[in-house]
Amino acid sequence: MDKIAVTGGVPLTGRIPVSGSKNACLPLMTAALLTDQTLTLTNVPDLADIGTLSTLLRSLGATTEHDAAGGRLDLRVARLSSPLAHYDIVRKMRASVLVLGPMLARDGAGTVSLPGGCAIGARPVDLHLKGLEAMGATLDLRDGYVHATVPRSVNGGRLRGVSYRFPFVSVGATENLLMAATLAKGTTRLVNAAREPEIADLAACLSAMGARIEGAGTSTIEIEGVDALSGAEHAVIADRIEMGSFMIAPAITGGDVVVEGGRLDLVSALAEALDAAGVSVEPVEGGLRVRRGGAGLNPVSLVTEPFPGYATDLQAQMMALMTLADGTSTITEQIFENRFMHVPELTRMGARIDVNGNTATVTGVPSLRGAPVMATDLRASISLILAGLAAQGETVVSRVYHLDRGYERIEQKLRACGARIERIRADD
Ligand code: EPZ
DSSP states (O other): OOOOEEOOOOEEEEEEOOBBBBHHHHHHGGGGGSSEEEEEEEEEOHHHHHHHHHHHHHHHHHHEEETTTTEEEEESSSSOSSEEEHHHTTTTTTTGGGGGGHHHHHEEEEEEEEOOBBBTTTTOOHHHHHHOOOOOOEEEEETTEEEEEOOOOOTTTTTTTEEEEEEEEEEEHHHHHHHHTTBBBEEEESSOOOOHHHHHHHHHHHTTTTEEEBBBBBBBEEEOOSSSSOEEEEEOHHHHHHHHHHHHHHHHHHHEEEEEEEOOOGGGHHHHHHHHHHHHEEETTTTEEOOOOOOOOOOOOBBBBBBBBOOOGGHHHHHHHTTTTTSEEEEEOOSSSSSSSSHHHHHHTTTTEEETTTTEEEEEEEEOOOOEEEEESSHHHHHHHHHHHHHBSSSEEEOHHHHHTTTHHHHHHHHTTEEEEEEOOOOO
């Protein structure tokens, strides 16, 4: 397994480009199941998860053409050859469950492995399943798989539009039901739907394919089912989590960086937190300029919430920054039940963090010291890289396959701003 070595102490300066959003691209790819024509996605990030989902879609009957360097992905599912999403793929990437709604909408049948838990929590898919049942699907859970069908007694095997209220906000469940509803018979109303920008991006692509959707991006989405969808070409929205992660890099190193493609509307909660910390975030031509001069960092407390609140995917990164603040911050994680695995690793670098339930109390220290640390999940990994950029000495992050799932060319992007960062290949 590769490692990444970072030698800290260099204030980053220059420009960092933001890639297309992983969390938008994955559902967009599953939308290809809804039509027998070609869906072309551009601004596609070159990430491990994209490859994993392409493999899964091919196993379901898709043909794919991927120009990874050019960020273009053509997907065509002329017909579903095998509606089974195998455990071996699903266990590696939970977003695989997003093929279920489209398969049911397209063919009235689909089998998906239950994803199993992951490092940050149990992450069940009960909201996905309950919503699809409300739309007329019959689910048979056995051998770790969900065998879903739409009985012929339901509109001759076609999902029905429903009014469905989510008991709490779920990004994936909103995406699954949104896609299923595009081909259902009748109108679907999703209440307490997720408002993440990736939902609006998915809806924009589905509308380009011929879907009839109102309210995406708000907590109530209305979809009028149509008989068929066509192909389309769609550019994937910028990755707001990568954007936010790179905004914290100049903040933690005391540098001055333009995050190219940065959009304040996608990272407003983070921008507010950085402003409170004493970091300047300024919209400039082509992106966001983030800088911190010689001044210290103010402590900032936050609670993670669904969009537009502070993103759980940016919690670990802010915690890394707050380890160097002049004072005490509290960070409360409300979305996942176990998303503090970066804490023991940051502690190895000299951070002072006390965890009590879902709240971490961070007491700022004057400096961090480089150390060997281990990545445990995607966003914890980047928080360790960020801490390493500021620490004295060398930090070696192991298990960086977690990082490669969500950050494209991370070393090149940071090195271009002066970071001393190298990948140590496993067979080196
Ligand atoms: C999406 O995951 C993202 N992944 C996650 O990003 C992100 O952290 C999360 O949304 C929250 O913003 C993708 O988009 C591929 P949820 P998702 O359904 O859809 C519980 C990253 O780092 N829940 O909004 O799985 C769930 O356990 C990843 O890029 C149920 O209980 O998140 C969690 O506690 C990590 N039952 C909460 O709801 C369900 O049926 C929110 O989950 C579904 C979810």
